[in-house]
Each structure stands twice: as C-alpha cells, then as structure tokens.
Amino acid sequence: MLETTNILTPDKSPLNNQELLTRLISLANKITTAEGNTKTVIPYLSICRHTYESSLIPSVLSPAFCLILQGEKELHLGEHIAHYYEGDYIASIIDMPASGKVVGATKEFPYIGLRVDFTAAEVASVVAEAEIELPSRNKKPSTAAFIGKSDVGLLELFLRVLNLADNPEPVPFLATLMMREMIYRLISGKYGHLFLQQALYDQQSDGIGKAIGWIKENFSSPFTTLQLAKISNMSVSSLQHKFKEVTTMGPLQYQKQLRLQEARRLMLTCSLDVTTAAMEVGYESPSQFNREYKRLFGLSPLKDIKEIQNNPYNMSETEV
Template sequence: MTDQPVQDLGSLHRSLARIIDRWTVDAENVATPIPGLSFFRRPKPTEPDICLVEPALLIVVQGAKQMLVGGEPYRYDPSSFLITSLEIPGSTQIIEASPETPCLGLTLNLDLRLLAEMVAQNMIAPAQRTTERSSIAVGTLTAQILSPAERLVTLLDEPDAIPVLAPLIRQEIHYRLLTSDQGMRLWSFAASGSPNHRIMAILNWMKLNYATPMRVDDLASRAQMSGSAFHQHFRDLTTMSPLQYQKWIRLNEARQLMLNDRLDAASASFRVGYESPSQFSREYARLFGMSPKRDIDQLRERAAV
C-alpha cells in the first residue's frame, strides 16, 4: 500500500456527496458495481426500521443516521463512522434529512478474512490486548479513512479499473480501520482464538444450521467455553440469548422464503424448523409488528413503487 495525498474532510465529503447523489437520484438504496459497496439516500427523517446488521463500515456524508441495537442508539454523521463486526438484528433510522439536503451515505461490507490475515501476519497489533465486548461502535472519521473510501467510489466512473484497483483500495480501508480508534474492537474479532472470534464462529455455524434443534451447552462446548461464560459473552455481543438469536435467524429466513420463493406461512415455518405454524405466526408478528401475510404484502407493494 502506497501513501496517497490526503485531502481535507470537507472536500472529501463534498466529492462523495456529489457521486452518491448522482447514483441515487431515483432510488433509496443502490448496489454498485463494486462488490460490497452500496449507497443510500433518504429525503426525510424516518421511524426505526428493522434491519439485518452485517459486518460493515457505514459512512454518512450528508445528514445524520442512527442504528439501534439492543435498545442502544448509535448516532453517526459526517464526523463519525459506524462499524459493525457481527450479523445481528437492529433497527436503522434517519434523524437528519430534507428533500433539499437528503441524508446520503455508503455501506462497505467488511471482509473479516482480510482483517484476520492482517492480524495473523502482524501487519497491525493493538497496543493493549483487552477484549471489547460489543460488536457495534461509532468511531471518529478521519481523512485517512475517508480518502481511500472516496478513491474507491470514484472508480465507478472508471469501470475497467474496478477489478484491479478496488481490491487494493479495500485492503487499505481495512488497514486504516485496524489503526483507527476502533482498531482494538476489530482486532478482537479478527484474532484467531480470541473469545470474540470464537463467538463469531458459533454465529456462523448457527446461521448454517438454524433449523436444527440446539442446546446451549453444546454450543458452549463447540466454543470451548463454560456454559455461563459462553452465555454471558454471547449476550454481550448480540444483545440476546443463543436461543433468541436462533429464533431471529429462523424468522428472517422464513421472511425471505415467503418473499422470494413465494411460500405460504405454514410451509415457510416448517422449512425453518418450527413445528407449529400458529406459534410461528405469533412470534413473527411480535418481531415484525404484523402477521406474515400482511408483512409480505406490504414489502411487495413497497418494492413495486
């Protein structure tokens, strides 16, 4: 990675805002040709909306936004960035936006394997190796982080260069995050054998085996932790118990099956591991605020607009 001239934050924000504004003129969310990079645009403040929080870097270049996880708000604006390390449930909300000055920003999915390689190769190590028991945080946005993000986004006007240059710039962004004020948090998830890394491995296993009956003691054994330590660490990172997390995965997977594969509620409930469609419907309404049929109908109406 070679050093690049670093612009001031103001000019970087303006440059990114112009590009994101151009790409999102007629859409709220846009997936770009650069893998893992997407843009968002909102013309007004919104109520909290349930979402899947994936490992990602989120930057707002205009307006302000917040993520709510476990009831805790994490506000970010052009002076800060949001970093998430695990796939957990949350709610997203726009808190500053107007038609004249919409909330504009980007999401860049994190490559946890790349972070792990950097840590394993001693490319970066924290000064103090304490465990951060939170998978989401707000960090200070610096020009060292925003400058490569701006260079990545400008590649959209040079599509032939994307396959060659985008991976290099993504690597630089990951390095800058590891050396940021949230580097310790990312290190704790990337370092092989750390408690956070072991919980992350369990979450990945649960996502692949969500329809299988699970016992917390078996999960703790798989993570090489005592039952009490595993349960506490799991809750610290995800804000829920292992069985609550499994239920959340099942309900979200059923939602996708009904939306994309057009399964009815009963068929989707059996597919994800429920034995009782009525229990499934009750728990679905508790999570999404309405019955499965009404929720899917609304999602399809929204997508058709």
Template sequence: MLEELAAAMLDYTDRKKGMSPYFTPIDSMAILRSDHPKPPVHRVSQPAMCIVAQGAKWASFGENKLEYKAGEALVVGVEAPSIGRVTEASPDKPCLVLAFELDLVIMRSVAESLDEPPKASGDTGRGVFVTNFQGPLADCALRLVRLLDTPKAIPTLYPVIMREICYWLLTGPHGGDIIRMALANSPSQRVLEAMRWLRERFAEPVRIDELAEIAQISVSAFHRQFKALTSVSPLQYQKQLRLLEARRLMVSRAVNVEAAAFQVGYESPSQFSREYARMFGEPPKRDLKRLASRLQDDIIQGDHKAMLMGAA
C-alpha cells in the same frame, strides 16, 4: 471532505438507472440513497462498514441502539438480526451511505505489518459500534467513489485503498475491536464459528452446551461473549432468525402463516403468531397487509427495491 464525498455519491446515483441500493463495479460495495425518512426495517445485517456522507440513520441490535450521522460510520463485525431506520433525508438532501465489506484477509495482512498492532482487551469484544470517519478515512471513501468511474483501475487500486482503510481502523480508537475480526484464533472468532453453526441450523432445536463446545469455552462464557458481540442471547438470536425467515417466506413466496411457522422450526402456530407480533408489532396477517400497502407506497415513490432488500 464530507461535502465532496456526498457530492460524488449524489452525482453517481443521479447518473444511474434504477433505485437504491446502487450496486457498483466493486462487487462488495454499494451506495444507498434515500430521499425520505423510512419506517423501521428488520433485516439480518452482514459484516460491513456503512459510512454516512449525508443524512442520519439508526440501527438496533437487541437492546443496543446506535445512531450514526454524516461523518460517522457503523461498523458491523457479525451477521446478526437488526432493525434499521433512515431518520434524516429529503429530496433536496438525501441520506447517502457508502456500504462495503471489510476484507479480513487484507485486515490480517495490515495487522501483521504493524510494529505495534492493537491489543484486544479481555475476552469479550463488541461486534457492532459507531466510529468517526472524518479525516483519512473520509479521503479513502472519496477515492473509492471516484474509482467507480474507472472500472479498469479497480483491480489494482481497490486493494490499495482497502489496505489504507484497514490501517486507519486498526490504529484508530476502535483498533481493539477491529483486531478481533481479523485474528483467526481469538475468542471472538471461535464464538463467531458457533454463531455460524447456529445460523445454518436455526430451524433445529438448539443446545447451548453444543455451541459452547464449538467455541471451546464454558457455557457461561459463551453466553457472555455471544451477547457482547450481538446484544442478544443465543436463543433470542435463533428466534429472530426464524421470524425474519418466516416473514421472507410469506412476503416473497406467498407461503401461508402455518406453513411458514413449521418451515422455520415452530411446532405451534399460535406461539409463532405471539412471538411474531412481539417482534414486528402486529400478528402475521395484519403485518403482511401493512407491508403490501407500504410496498405500494414505495413503488409510487420509486423505492420498492430498497424496501424489499431492507436497505436505505
């Protein structure tokens, strides 16, 4: 099944013009292909399931580093800063990843239809984990890729396949973590609401007690649950969002270092430069020069779009 899935994804990308990521007729799904290992890429990961049909990658969320390879999938239930890298890829055997959003409306519907839905243990759930997807899930993934060749069938068949994916996830070994994404009133959902509030105001000073109040829990419980979901503290989360946005402004809009620092909420350019260097390994100007050189290399290799978007 795994070889069939990789062959179908390879065939699809070979027939498409342009470069990875390959967007598909299913709006919430893309195929990521890399013919070479990649340097680490900083990005804000979106809630999704990323299935590896061939090759290998790793993703790091705070102190939590997750490796996943062919036959495994990364499930991301929170929007969080991360570092990702393609570690196993070659022109003869590219790294192939099928990435799609998990439809929480369908997830809730499937959960409600189960005679014995999974129980979310305790008050803290994981927001990111790796799961095996061979067997029924691999069959679903293969049917999704084959569905791309018949776009008119997508509105009818895609929801059916997604329901099946949700079923296997909910009844699998990580059902307790998956159910937390679907339950609107779970502790994790209330923390996610506070997290959303923080993302929308990341350039402003943050008070943890305000975030805890949004989540309707104590400050200590909020810290614990926030870190369980994202692997970083709320202040680290805010700092990473600020630095990623500043980097984007400098790369894509040619904003100078000082202006970028102020736009994302820093009052001290020197503090900004120190924290930027800790996160990206180099001070801003040197990092931007390295990124420009890397972009040129990726253009030569035909992967500049993937590099700009932080994809595989």
C-alpha cells in the same frame, strides 16, 4: 496513524472533513440518485439514499463498513440505541440482528450513505500480511458492532473509491487494493482494537466465535444452551454472559431473529407461504411463528409481506 499524501489536490492545502464530505456527496449524487440501496460497478460498494424518514426496520447487519455522508440514522442493537451522523461510520465483522431507522430525511435533504461489504477472510489476510497483533483473548469483549468518527485519510480513501466507481475502467485492479487499504485503516486506526476483537472472535476455534458461527450455520435446528456451551468449549454461565456482551442478546434470541429474518426473505424472494416458510426455518408451530414474527416486525406475516410488496423501500437493508 500513518501520514497520508493528499493525492486529490497535491498543490493545495489538504481538504478538511467537511470539504471531503461535500465532494463525496456530489460524487455519490452523480453516480446515482435512485431511492434505496444501489450497487455500483465496484462489487463491494453500495450507495444508499433515502428521501423520507423511515420506520424502524429489523434486519441483519452483515460484515460491512458503513459511512454516513449526509443525514442521521438511529440504530438498535438489542437494548442499545445509538444515533450516528454525517462523517460517522459503523463497522462489524459478525452477523448481527439489528434495526435501523433513517431520521429526518427529505427530498431537499436526503439521507446518503456508503456501504462496503467484506468478509472475515479478507480481514484476516490483511492482519496477517501487515503483521498486526490481535488483542488478548482474555480481554473483555466489545459489542459486535461499533460506531467511529472518520478522519481525513479515511474520507480521502472513500473519495478515491467513488472516483473509481465513476470511472470504472481500472476497477478490476484497483478495487481490491482499495478494499485492503480500507481494512488496514480500520484495524490500524483509533478504533482498530474494537475491530480486531471482532476478528478474533470470528477466527476462534472455540469460544464465542464458534458459538456464533454454529448458530449461523444451524439456525433452523433446535439446541439448548448446554449443548451450545459444549460445542463452544465454555461453561453455560460464561457462554451466556459473553454472548450477550458481544451480540447484546442471548443465544436463543439470536437464533430466533436469524430465523425470522430468513423466513421473511423466503416469503418475499421465493414466494413461500407462511406455514412453509415457518417450517423451513425450524418452527414447528405456525401460531408461535406468527406471534414472534409480529413481535419483531410489527405486523403479521401476511400483512407485512403485503406492505413490503406495496412499498419495497420498507424493507431496505440496515445499510448504514
């Protein structure tokens, strides 16, 4: 771990994790006290705030770095359930169907988190410039998302980012530098090998990275496991085993969740009716679509969309 200069209070003793979290919470509250996910003037930075305990909300965890400042969240990835708390973060470079639940939040003690969105290309650029060696392809895969503990250096960086969001004049120049520093800290820190494995999957021209990428681009098209194995230059057994290790689910289940999430988005943002949305994402049977939609979201499509329209916070992204 690189040594960091304490630029926040240069003439005093370095701040500890809890003091930095307290400052981050104060600054986040200064920028916004709005409910839900709020974009800031920094294009990649959002502030998430909830004053209530939410239900379990299915979503897609897109490439991002998410840090909890206050509160608790429960995350479901396939059959795996994880809890993370203030000072913890989750990072992923692969689109991952997941479900998130805010735990124990109140108006007096709201859940507050920060989310930084990035692309695989941005990660690859930092890896190349810093000349960081990627892990072996033969190494056992890690899951598509992981939870880590933030250190003082990372929290100081987030404080600088929030200060920039509160004083946006130098944003165009400094925001990009801070993003690259954040990625560097991720890949050079304690959990960097996990993050780099994800980067390796995404860059592979064959294997799991190609399988995931192909499904993301063609999720409305039917396929068999054999066809996907040929596309990925893998055996069927190897594809099934490694795909589940990385994403916690099989290829067809991964496709199904992407389809249902996209159908939900189309009904909400494009006002598509149920049958049209189902056909748009590749379903031929409306009844099958209704069954699988209710199994994932807990309500039929019509009831779910009505519930979200009456209470839009029910469809918060899995921000953190």
